[in-house]
Amino acid sequence: MTQPTLEDVICDPSCGTAGFLTVAGEYIREHYETELYSDSVKEHFQNRMFVGMEFDPTMIRIGGMNLMLHGIENPQLFDVDSLSEANTGFTEKASLILANPPFKGSLDHEAVDGKILSVIDSKKTELLFLALILKGLTLGGHVAVIVPDGVLFGSSKAHQQVRTEIIDRQKLQAVS
Numbered sequence: 001m002t003q004p005t006l007e008d009v010i011c012d013p014s015c016g017t018a019g020f021l022t023v024a025g026e027y028i029r030e031h032y033e034t035e036l037y038s039d040s041v042k043e044h045f046q047n048r049m050f051v052g053m054e055f056d057p058t059m060i061r062i063g064g065m066n067l068m069l070h071g072i073e074n075p076q077l078f079d080v081d082s083l084s085e086a087n088t089g090f091t092e093k094a095s096l097i098l099a100n101p102p103f104k105g106s107l108d109h110e111a112v113d114g115k116i117l118s119v120i121d122s123k124k125t126e127l128l129f130l131a132l133i134l135k136g137l138t139l140g141g142h143v144a145v146i147v148p149d150g151v152l153f154g155s156s157k158a159h160q161q162v163r164t165e166i167i168d169r170q171k172l173q174a175v176s
Contacts, residue, residue, distance in 0.1 A: 001144060001173070001174060002024075002096055002098065002142060002144045003027075004024045004027055004028055004096055005032075006028065006032050006035055006041055006044070006045070007044075007095070008049065008094075008095045008096045009048060009049060009051060009093065009094045009095050009096070009138075010024045010049055010050055010051065010094065010095075010096045010097075010098065011050075011051040011052070011053075011093065011094035011096070011097050011098075011136060012051075012052050012053070012097070012098050012099055013052075013053045013082040013090070013097065013099055013101070013129065013132055013133065013136065014053065014054065014082060014099055014100065014101040014102060014129065015052030015053060015054050015059070015063050015077070016054060016059050016062075016063065016100075017059060017062050017063050017066050018050075018052050018062075018063030018064070018066045018067050018075070018077070019066070020098035020099070020100070021050045021052055021063075021067060021072070021075065021098070022066055022067055022070040022072070024050070024096070024098060025045075025049075025050065025067070025070055025071065025072050026070065028045065028049075029071070045072070046072065046073045046074050047073075047074045047076075048076065049072075050067060050072055050075040050076065051075070051076045051077075051078070051093070051094060052067075052075060052076070052077045052078070053077075053078045053080050053082045053087065053090075054077070054078075054079065054080075055079070055080065055081040055082070057079055060077050060078075060079050063075075063077055064077050081111075082129070082132055083107060083111070083112050083113060083116060083125070083128050083129070083132060084111060084112065084113060085113050085114070087113060087132075088113050088114075088115060090132070090135065090136045091115065091135055091136060092135075092136065092137065092138050092139070093136050093138070094136050094137060094138060094141060095137075095138045095140070095141040095142070096141060096142055096143070097133050097136060097137055097141070097142075097143045097144075097145070098143075098144050098145070099129065099133060099143075099144075099145045099146070100145070100146040101125065101126060101129035101130075101145070101146075101147075102125050102126070102129075103125070103126050103147075103148045104125070105124075105125040106123035106124050106125065107123055107125060107128065108123070109123065112128060113132075115135055116128055116131045116132050116135060117131075119131035119134060119135060119165065120158055120161055120162050120165070121157075121158060121161065122156075122158035122161075122162075124158065126147055126148055126150070126151060127151065127158050127159070127162050129145075130145070130147065130151065130162050130165075130166070131162070131165075133145060134165065134166075134170065151163075152175065
């Protein structure tokens with residue numbers, strides 16, 4: 001459904017071993033083999049197309065090696081807690097976001113970027129990551145994200161708030 005293009009900046013805000021980014025790179029190589037010979041396209045592919053965030057330094061190293069083994073020489077991997085104030089600059093940066101954020105857990109409001117809380121007032125990480133994703137998406141961008149069923153069926157005010165955002169203000173294309 002996502003069909004990455006050569007112009008995309010592809011981000012995974014909870015990248016772990018960078019599996020989504022490597023698969024996106026393989027898709028680009030398979031569908032744009034000839035175009036990747038262009039110096040400007042190759043430069044974008046190698047240096048700016050792939051962005052990952054992870055708070056575990058070991059995962060950053062593993063993700064970096066995974067991307068390098070798949071021919072992506074200089075991925076932009078950031079050792080940062082995606083939901084924190086340290087990541088406040090992640091606003092309208094990616095045209096394609098692929099994510100499988102952590103489902104379990106909650107955070108204190110003080111630990112979360114205020115821009116995220118302005119989208120969704122919650123402590124639940126699955127809802128906060130959705131707000132982060134929407135904040136980081138460029139106009140016209142697209143997202144594929146794995147979420148627990150509580151996001152779709154939860155009855156709390158925060159669950160209703162995130163559904164309103166996704167359904168009324170965004171263009172939801174599919175639920176699978």
